Amino acid sequence: MRTSRRFFLSGASALAVTMVAGGASAQDVIADILKSSGRGNWNDQFDARASEGGKVASTLPIVSVQTVAYTEQAIAQYQNIVAQGGWERVPDTKKLQLGVIDPDVVPLRRRLMVSGDLAQSAGLSEAFDSYVDAAVKRFQARHGLPSDGTLGQYSYAAMNVSAQVRLGQLQTNLQRLNERAGTLGNRYVLVDIPGAQIEAVE
Template sequence: MAVRFVRSTVAAAFALLLGAVAARADEPSYGPNTYDRTLEALIAHEDIANRGGWPKLPGSVTALKPDAQGPDVALLKQRLMLSGDLPPEALPGDVYDANVVAAVKRFQIRHGLSDLGTVGRLTLKAMNTPVEMRLNQLTATLERLKGNGFSFAERYVVVNIPGASVEAVENGQVQRRHLAIVGRPDRPSPVLQASISSVNLNPTWTVPTSIVKADIIPHMRKDAGFLAKSHMRLLGAENREIDPATVNWASLTSPYFTVRQDPGPDNSLGQMKIDMPNTEAVYLHDTPKKSLFRNDVRFNSSGCARIEGVRDLGAWLLEGTEWTLPAIEAEIAKGERKNISLKKQVPVAWVYLTGWQGADGLVHFREDIYGLDTPQGIVTSTIQRRKPKPKPVVPIDARPMAKGEPAPAPRAPAKTAAN
């Protein structure tokens, strides 16, 4: 009776979820509806927890291939059925058939993993994450959204840091989705809101002092030709170039110069930077290391976000101007720096969501890469409401008098030390 109840409950949830996929496929994962959708996911996972959660899979599951057969396959099918990835009617049997392949792919998509249809190390780790931890992730998202201070405009961009992904949203619909590379744990990307102001073509890169200390100086100690190979220059006062050979790299701790990388395809920012002035000095940009986008774990930057297909995103930001994608490509080919200001700035939010019911109607989870799904971490990783600028106080003697209003009485002189 209990098994029949579980199957019927999961079947109903599975049917609802399939309907939701079609209805919500173009909705953003971070938008006005995210709270309500995630609350639905929380309730569903509380039900799973109340029924004992899902089974833990043995490491031997990673050896399974399509057409395999045996008890490991049966256990895998049970795990997938309980999370709504495998239809209950496909549960009987112990063969790794097409239904299992599709269910594993569905699970992998929900967890930001390559949808290969077989269980690798990262997939096994995600499958063996207890439902209680998933509940904590969903709860953390709901708490962040309760205190959310971001206003969802007609057009906006969202960077989900744990998801290492970007969405461009217009009129409540996702127009573009991009993979991203965000900050590694020791150089995390910040949670913030800002406004995208311009698109820079063939940018130079002024290396932050922290990176000069942590990366450039150690490289120069090992290889005196590192700056030249990287097309970097040392600039002193009034942008006068300094010969790297005159610098005592062995004893240098605090640089007295600026390091700037020339424009070009090898530039660390690639050939496009999307500027969004903010106190954290982060931005969106291209990268010459495009192979990194093929990785499931994309936490490799020093805080900024590298964007796959960033030129398409730039063209979307510049829609309504002469800067179409072909025009952008042609301008980049010239190799010259070009700064294009947006006619209307576009809000951007960098958020930290590790569990949510997303744009595709599925319940998504990502690793809590910075360890912020804690009470204090939730506070520090929530976009705070912007404080309104205080209105200037107009002294009563300075404000215009209303018609018929008596003039104010003269004020007594203020007491001072001289009085």
């Protein structure tokens, strides 16, 4: 069984498999995230698959046949999201966090529901309750951001990248994964410069 250890030089990653970001507007967002002083620490762990609560429980190598399958599943999901019109932009002028009651929480809830971070049953109230807090933390963990549940500049920037751009990133990453999966042998070190991480696989 092959396992991997990931060493993160920062907590920044674009989405699913972030070997290289695609699209100029997405690159600008990623550059802004990388400049964030609180983007993550050496001991932070992020992965293509975040389990419930935003915690990561996987030693699966990034460049593997299984990751190809997960990326294909994500592409199918995002194609469906794009076909249905994507998601609306979340107003980014206020700091939203647990306990806040604000009309801007309604589009935030809709955005989190579309991406699957918040259950539809949570409803569309203006309250930033514990359900929204947990959903925001899941979203932040999946995007390599500090999962503090507070919406600020970098969380808004990641959230407001369009579904079409995210789909393009997944498609680009799938092509790169297909070129490499199964070709690196049983022991290797993968350096992901855009994601600022190193993965050792044995």
